[in-house]
Amino acid sequence: MSEKSNNFFGGLLTGLIVGTILGILFAPAKGSETRKVIYDKGKEVVEKGKEIFGGKLIQIEEEEEEEK
Numbered sequence: 451m452s453e454k455s456n457n458f459f460g461g462l463l464t465g466l467i468v469g470t471i472l473g474i475l476f477a478p479a480k481g482s483e484t485r486k487v488i489y490d491k492g493k494e495v496v497e498k499g500k501e502i503f504g505g506k507l508i509q510i511e512e513e514e515e516e517e518k
Contacts (some may be wrong), residue, residue, distance in 0.1 A: 459502060467495060 474484055486516050
């Protein structure tokens with residue numbers, strides 16, 4: 451994977467996290483509701499990160515096996 455791709459996905463993930471946090475903080479909701487939304491979105495981001503980077507890790511491992 452090229453460095454440009456890594457930078458793109460890193461920037462995408464960072465933008466997603468920052469945008470989510472800012473959107474939640476400026477939303478008019480009770481504190482308990484806001485905390486629940488933050489928790490749920492955090493879990494969602496972690497799962498998406500696992501999907502994106504987990505798949506890349508498997509691909510890299512397969513490529514290494516092919517090289518041997």
